[in-house]
Amino acid sequence: MQFDKPVSLAFIGELIGATVHGNTTAFAKGINEIHKVEEGDLVFVDHPKYYDTCLKSAASFIIINKQVDIPEGKAILVVDEPFEAYLKIVEHYRPFLPSTKPVSDTAVIGEGTVIMPNAFIGNHVQIGTNCIIHPGVTILDYCVLGNDVVIQAGTVIGSDAFYYNKKTNRDIHYKKMKSCGRVVIEDGVEIGAGCTIDRGVTADTLIGAGTKMDNMVHIGHDTTVGKNCLFAAQVGIAGACVIEDEVILWGQVGVSKTLTIGKGAVINAQSGVPSDVAGGKVYFGTPIMEAKEKMKELVWVKRIPELWSKVVDKK
Secondary structure, eight states: OEEEEEEEHHHHHHHHTOEEEESTTOEEEEEOOTTTOOTTEEEEEOSGGGHHHHHTSSOSEEEESSOOOOOTTOEEEEOSOHHHHHHHHHHHHSOOOOOOSSBOTTOEEOTTOEEOTTOEEOTTOEEOSSOEEOTTOEEOTTOEEOSSOEEOTTOEEEEOOOOEEEOTTSSSOEEEOOOOOEEEEOTTOEEOTTOEEEOOSSSEEEEOTTOEEOSSOEEOTTOEEOTTOEEOTTOEEOTTOEEOTTOEEOTTOEEOSSOEEOTTOEEOTTOEEOSOBOSSOEEETTTTEEHHHHHHHHHHHHTHHHHHHHHHHHO
């Protein structure tokens, strides 16, 4: 999430009750989580396992629960509960504001766009020209749609990220990490019925121009989908993935989190993707392997009873 204008660290420190060390006169441009941080961003860390990663990241300012050596040019904001500090910042700059109208007064709708009955368009949504939003579609706050976008009935754009902070010293172990990111959908995208695309935790979930999705597709938070991709029904993609241009995912493909599928890859139906995949090849299976090799493997598996019978007969 980018702030409307840069905010002084002194103000942030006061807001979250932190002591500021290092470059104390600096201004933060926004707040981000570790997968998406950029120079000028705030990030929080509350576990020693990730201290070094955050301190060496692109983030300029780190909310942390321990005094540490400060990298040159950066600042730390020391507070007992960095996660709670994150929540305070989100609640201050991106508070939940209910909208009671089908189309919020703050939404911007382009010329030639059709919003059909029972659709809901939230606060500060931007929709381009010549789009068709079918009945029952929900487009939540701050989402952005380009031109010539079609969204079929019952789809939800901008639902919260499935993202939780776990602490076993709490009665409720999992506490929601409030989402303040967006979904950005580029020109010429078509999204089927009953799909869900989660907003980024703090940044954007992006759907590239020309991409087409069948019904019942789920895209997790902070995922970047390239241009001219094709996803068949019941594809599920976890958070913070990168799906490069011209990727095809056939029905019921499942993609694990924080991985990359290379340009032009084709994943055949009912396959599971657990790790990075090179582009330009066809894959199948769970876990996936190149489709030709997987089919050879299946032929040999099918022959196991025959081969075993020969071994037994020899005995």
